[in-house]
Amino acid sequence: xxxxxxxxxxAPPETVYEMVTDQAFQERKCVEAGAxxxxxxxxxxxxxxxxxxxxxxxxxxxxxxAKSIVGPTLSVTETYEWAxxxxxxxxxxxxxxxxxxAPVAMRSKIxxxxxxxGGSEITIDGDLKASIPxxxxxxxxxxxPAVIDAIRSEQRTGTAWLAERG
Numbered sequence: 001x002x003x004x005x006x007x008x009x010x011a012p013p014e015t016v017y018e019m020v021t022d023q024a025f026q027e028r029k030c031v032e033a034g035a036x037x038x039x040x041x042x043x044x045x046x047x048x049x050x051x052x053x054x055x056x057x058x059x060x061x062x063x064x065x066a067k068s069i070v071g072p073t074l075s076v077t078e079t080y081e082w083a084x085x086x087x088x089x090x091x092x093x094x095x096x097x098x099x100x101x102a103p104v105a106m107r108s109k110i111x112x113x114x115x116x117x118g119g120s121e122i123t124i125d126g127d128l129k130a131s132i133p134x135x136x137x138x139x140x141x142x143x144x145p146a147v148i149d150a151i152r153s154e155q156r157t158g159t160a161w162l163a164e165r166g
Contacts, residue, residue, distance in 0.1 A: 001140040003106065003147060004125045007155040011162050013089035013112050013120040020112075020122075021049040021082065025161055030055045033153045036073065047084025048091065052077065061146065074146070075100035080110065088114050095124060097147065103131035104143055124151060 009016050019025050023042045030038035035055035043050050057074045077100065082093040090113040097106040108126025115121045128147060130139035 001128045001137075001144055002126075003108070003128055003144060004123070005148060005151045007122040007124075007151065007158065008115060008119060009121070009155075009158055009162060010117070010119045011166070012118060013091070013114055014085070015162070016120045016122070016158070017082070017085070017089075017091060017112060019158060019161055020080070021051055025158070026051060026053050028161065029053070029154050029157045032157045033150060034058065045081065048082035048093065049080075051080040051082070054078075071101070076150075082110075082112075090114060090120075095126065099143075102139075104139060105129055106147060 011019075021042050023040050026040035026042065027038065030040060030053055033055065035057055038053065038055040040053045041051070054075070054077045057076060059072055059074045077098045079096045079098075080093060081095075082091050085091055090111065092112075093110045095106070095108040095110045097108075099105070106126050106128040108124050110125075111123045113121055113123070128140050128144055130136040130143065132139055
């Protein structure tokens with residue numbers, strides 16, 4: 001299932017990149033998303049960065065058939081691989097989201113780019129796949145709202161983070 005979302009921020013790409021590669025921001029993002037437990041790690045990767053978060057989220061909002069696959073807790077690992085900056089301060093990279101104990105993953109291309117008014121946007125364009133015979137499409141449709149909500153939650157956290165520091 002294709003998922004394309006754009007997060008907009010009222011800050012230039014350099015500032016947004018500093019935020020998304022800040023471990024404290026990543027930890028706050030996990031807490032504000034309702035994680036029962038989380039870990040965040042940020043490391044340099046050439047001219048870019050690797051950001052990995054692991055979080056346990058309640059599976060309460062999933063349909064019963066999906067809960068039977070993942071259990072009462074959804075353990076999600078999110079890995080961003082950011083490349084070096086381009087001339088306009090933008091960056092490209094990849095985002096992988098995996099669910100522990102379930103054959104569900106999203107593999108995406110990401111792009112941080114300047115936007116109008118001195119702001120920037122992060123575009124996430126990827127495929128959510130559930131490798132489950134007969135039920136894969138149903139699981140993808142059940143998981144998609146949670147993935148989209150996580151992206152939108154990150155935007156809310158990022159907007160507040162930038163406002164507090166601006």
